[in-house]
Structures are given as structure tokens and as C-alpha cells.
Amino acid sequence: MSASGVSAAGKVLQVLAAFDREHPSRTLSEIARCTGLAVSTAHRVVAELAAWGALERAEDGSWHVGLRLWEIASGCPRTQILRDAALPFMQDLYEATHENVQLAVREGTELVFVERIAGHRSVELLTMVGTRFPVGSTGMGRVLLAHAPRELQEEVLAAPLRPWTPHTVTDPRTLRAQLDLIRREQVFVSDRQLSESTVAVAAPVRIGRAGPVSAALGIVVAARGAERARGLREPLLRAVHGISEELGRRARTAL
Amino acid sequence: MSASGVSAAGKVLQVLAAFDREHPSRTLSEIARCTGLAVSTAHRVVAELAAWGALERAEDGSWHVGLRLWEIASGCPRTQILRDAALPFMQDLYEATHENVQLAVREGTELVFVERIAGHRSVELLTMVGTRFPVGSTGMGRVLLAHAPRELQEEVLAAPLRPWTPHTVTDPRTLRAQLDLIRREQVFVSDRQLSESTVAVAAPVRIGRAGPVSAALGIVVAARGAERARGLREPLLRAVHGISEELGRRARTAL
DNA sequence: CGGCCCTTTCCGCCTGACGGAAACGCCCCC
């Protein structure tokens, strides 16, 4: 029997998918195991990928994603355009607040962090660029959710919500009310929903002044300094408006 | 005749490679043309990639790199670890100078930009994250070159150097002297080598205090403010030392 | 020395990829 039921291109993708966030570095047999491919097949595919530069080998013989693939992928418009437009504003925001500034987009029912600015003076966070979270678990996620299509909102509200901390909102009714609140007000404060020690302030980024919501911008502060959150609304709003307009400008000139 | 001489995995990579920096977005037939694949083949491969999330389709029907691939690729250790360690220091550096701060690694005879910090108060630059330049053309590149293996230096010195501006050093003897200078001094000032309007200050980032050079950190200022460059040496050195130590710490704890 | 695990190479079988061709859809120009 051959192929294990997956097309040739599929094998490449299976192998690439093995390098997820928890496993940035893997050995050949790990790859074979977790993809279900025969070792010899995995070997060949990996070798091909490596020859092209999509994978690289560490001194210890383990494999990881190569610079070439990173390069290609970093051209991804969903992130590249956004980052380019947002970076200067995020920068200003960081300088004004010295808190962790984050930018995220929604993909399906998940949130993906796209860019972040953090210095020595801001809270240490675990969330790296490229990390996913269920939309609905975080302040930024809920902002994105509130502006997502109706059916998607219902889908999330229907599924059970994971309680990350004792404060996490898990009641669909409360969450629904929060989504309404988010649509009414621009800025949303999310209190210790994901971690006991952090409070997030988030707002939607649009394409142009009144265009569709394409991302969420957030600031994360230590929970002990929660009262700071109030003062962050204004600078956050300024940044969000700046980015939205910049995105609108770029979208227009791109045509 | 089939396969156009390339293995199945190769086709996937050919298609991905079509999405280079100049072509973040392509139509199916463009892909077919520039990879040399038959349209029907390209169609099938693209469809498979899209089903997996490696490619996405815009409303106008054109294709571009998808979020899923970006995610996988953003785990690339060469960049991820470096950025994580460097970001806070780059941040401090930006705040101290308000100039364009850039981080780059070397791959073969080229330099790849890995991270940058820029705000409204710094020079506008064309160099995006992921862009390549011949090492030897830029200040940061020369810093990396100076600390690269001998034979690679010779290779670059042997090849003709492209003059980007009237000031670009193209004489191998002069360049060789610069490389010596870089190894003696820590910081290198590169005057209008890549663009008429910018001056760069660059320094090598090591792994640990005295480890191998893994990246270069640079500041780019407007050429008219070139005298500023002098004052940037100290903050740049502080940042570089900070990053180097942080990288050393991480390398040790990773074992 | 033998057992274990990972990596690499080899090879014959067979299936799934290949691309030519044709249908489809769209736009523009006559």
C-alpha cells in the first residue's frame, strides 16, 4: 500500500505542519511519527525541502523551518500590509504607555497574533507572534468576534468556553452582552480573562474610517496596575484611528 | 512528457517560490508561466495548497500566501529566537534615538532583514522585513561579512560590487580595508552606500559575550543628519551587548 | 558485545500525478 491516502503535495504540507508552535525543531523520526508517513518517505520529503531551503538542519541533526520559507511566508499580505501600516502607530503607542502593544487578526474562530511591541518596561508575556487563541478567550479576540459575521458569533457562543482563570467569562449570555458593549463602545477592557496577572484593553482596526474590521489592537498591562487601563483608552483610540486611515489610504492606492 | 523534470515536492516549492518579494500576489496563469508548470498542474497544486491554508485567494481571484503558512514559517528559529531576544533592546534603542533600527542575518552571500523598528519620527525606508541584499552592499552586510568565514569573504571580494550610489565602495581593496576596520572597531559607519539619502551605523550581535556573530544590528539615519551617527555609537553598542548576552543566556538554558 | 533507536540507501511495484484538450466564463473590440 502506498501514499497513505494523501496526495504528493499533501505530504509536503503534512511535513511542514509538523513544525507547529510547540515543535519548532524536530528529528526525522518525530516527523515520520507525527505525520504518519513512512520514515523513508519522510526522509525524502525532508531532504527535498531542505535542498530548496524550506527546512534547515541544526548541528544536532534536528530539523527546523528555514530562512527561505520564512522569507516567502513573511510576504503574506494579511500580515505584511497590516504590520507595515500599523508599526509606526504601535510604536507611538508604546512610547506613550510603555505597555505591551499587540496586533492580531482573526482566522475562523481563532485569533492570531501578528505583531507586538514590548520593551523592558512592559509586562513579560508568553504570547509570541504567530500564536493562536480561541477568539472569545481574550479581549482582542472578543473585539474581533463582535465584528465578525453573525453566524460565526453564534457558533462561538454555542460552543463551551474554556475558563482560563477564575475570572474568565464562560456564560454565553454574559459574553453576548460583552459583544454588544464592544459594538457600542469602541474600546473594550478585558479583566484577567486569559491570565490572572494581566488586564487587556483592545479596539478594532478598520480599513479606512468606516470600512470592515481587519484586525484588533490591544494593550496588555499588569493586573495590579489595572487602574491604568482607564487612561489607555485615549491613546489606544488615537492609534487605532491612525492605523485605520493608513490602511484605507493603502487600499485605495493599491487599486 | 510529464513532470518537467521536477519531483512532486519540488512542484509545491516551485509554486511557493513564485510568491517572492516582488510578487506577493499572483494569478494562476502567472504562476504556471513563471514556474514552467502546465496550467492544469499549477491549478491542482494551488488548489491543494489552498485547501490546507498555505495559499489564500483574494476577492479578485488572485492568490497570495496564506496565514497558515505564515504561522508555521514564523516559528523559524533563526528569526524567532533572535527577534524575541532583540526586540526589547531594539525598543530601548529606538526610544533613545528615534531612528530606524534594523536587525539582519546573513545567508550565504546575502543579508536578510529580520526585524525593524520604525516610527513616524524616523527615516522612511523601503527595506521590508524579509528583503535580501547582497552582503557587501550595506553597512550591516559588511559587518556580517567581516565576521563570516574567510572563503566567503574572498568570494564576495572576487565578484564585482554593484555601485548603488556614487559613494558606494566598489574597489575590493577598499572593501577589504573596511572589513579589517570592522573587526578592529565594534561599530561601523556606512556613508550613503545603498542610498544617497541615508547613513547607516551597524554592529555585530554575538551569541554570548564572545560567541559567534549571528546577526547585525543597525541604525539608519538621514544623510543630512550624518553627524548624528557619531552619537549613535554608544547606544548601539549597549543594545548589541544586551542582545548578545540575552542570546547567550537563551542558548545555555536551551541545552 | 548486543540491543536499541535513529538515519540513510536501495529497489520493484503500482498508483496517483501529469498535461493535452476541451469546455466554460469573462471582457473587450469590432
Add this chain to the structure above:
DNA sequence: GGGGGCGTTTCCGTCAGGCGGAAAGGGCCG
């Protein structure tokens, strides 16, 4: 409206290239 050009999508017969079992090679450890 009709026709030509261009891009996309689907279909299908052929056949070469991918597949994985097996075995050899190489460390490591007890």
C-alpha cells in the same frame, strides 16, 4: 450581437516517479 483573446476549471488515458518495506550503517548505553 458576434467573435476572438485570455484566464480558469474539469476530464481522462498514460506512465514515470513516488511509495514504503527491508536492510545496512552509525551512535549510544548497559
